[in-house]
Amino acid sequence: MKKTQLEIINKKGNKLNAHLELPANQKPHSYAIFAHCFTCNSTFETVKNISRTLARYGFGVVRFDFMGLGHSEGDFAESHFSGNVDDLISVSDYLDEHFKAPSLLVGHSLGGAAAIVAASRLQNIKAVATIGAPASVSHAKRLFSEQVKNTEGNEPVEVTIEGRPFKINAEFVKDFDKTDLIDIVKSLRKPILIMHAPHDNSVGIENARELYHHAFHPKSFISLDDADHLLTKSKDSQYVGNMIGTWAQRYFDEVENEMLDPAGEQLVAHLNVKEDKFTTLMQTRKHSLIADEPASFGGDDLGPAPYDFLSAALASCSVLTVKLYAERKGWDLQEVYSYITYSKKHSDDLMLDVEKPGQIDHLSKKLKFIGDLTDEQRTRLTEVASKCPVHKTLTSKVIIETEQI
Secondary structure, three states: OEEEEEEEEOOOOOEEEEEEEEOOOOOOOEEEEEEOOOOOOOOOHHHHHHHHHHHOOOEEEEEEOOOOOOOOOOOHHHOOHHHHHHHHHHHHHHHHHHOOOOOEEEEEOHHHHHHHHHHHHOOOOOEEEEEOOOOOHHHHHHHOHHHHOOOOOOOOEEEEEOOEEEEEOHHHHHHOOOOOHHHHHHOOOOOEEEEEOOOOOOOOOHHHHHHHHHOOOOEEEEEOOOOOOOOOOHHHHHHHHHHHHHHHHHHOOOOOOOOOOOOOOOOEEEOOOOOOOOOEEEEOOOOEEEEOOOHHHOOOOOOOOHHHHHHHHHHHHHHHHHHHHHHHHOOEEEEEEEEEEEEEEEOOOOOOOOOOOOEEEEEEEEEEEEEEOOHHHHHHHHHHHOOOHHHHHHHOOOOOOOOOO
């Protein structure tokens, strides 16, 4: 994915540090905003994983630091819950002015509560997804309530939240009691996806029950089994991103991915060299794919390797060609399997007479036919599989023209 740095000015005049994650073709069909958890920031691994995964579904995703957090300007004491909601609206306004109004809000923990409130105020938002969100905004006060219970006035007080020092004041504390989140959920009337870990020790699962109970359909719930509140395991945050991306498709119009040249390009691949190892996002006009390398090669193993896709092209083309031939002949072919193995073999082992003996690319194709077929029919189907278009392409002279644009 490509990451674009943004500078967004919020309602208080502070500059918010923000990143826009884009799909491979750099042309998102819709925009989304990610609201991070309380005291977190946009560089938190969970935030990056979910944002980048959503980009694979064609979304342009803005992940940003709330005022007073990360690299955004302002004091944390002024970054109370109402300020978080205002920041979300400021980011929405910025996208509307410079790109396209966002239509999806995603929020983690208290950021999920802020996403719900912001969605209730923004007509352009079509759907909301929350992750480990509390059913009450004041739930967050438990993290510092004992440290401020004897304070008076509005002078800043230093507290420790999740092991880090922050300065807050009385107004910061009082602001958490101003929002009736359940009342807002009842009147939201927008598709909502509620995701929560059953054993979340920070925000109990009963919060998800409350939100789901009071929300109106269409509403969905996904249990994040064996995950913790911060989704510290990469597989959990990637799962969350995939589930949101799949769920959101129901509420967004299906559109073709735009390519560089509407009359030419059929596929685009993009690798962020600075931020990713080998994870590569690919898009055709209607589908998104991901390629990677296995961990043994230094990759993250988030998708098939390039040669896996080569083998997949040969295997799928073979079975499709066999199916069409058998149907045309009226033969009883019920199922067909194609097993492909790519390797390097020496020309001597293959008993090939070549000018310069050496290692040669080798593809092994094994076919399995299910059905009431004669031996002659099975032999003929094997021959037909070798005549599929991809097989012919791989065994013929191929010209690849490469140019820089």
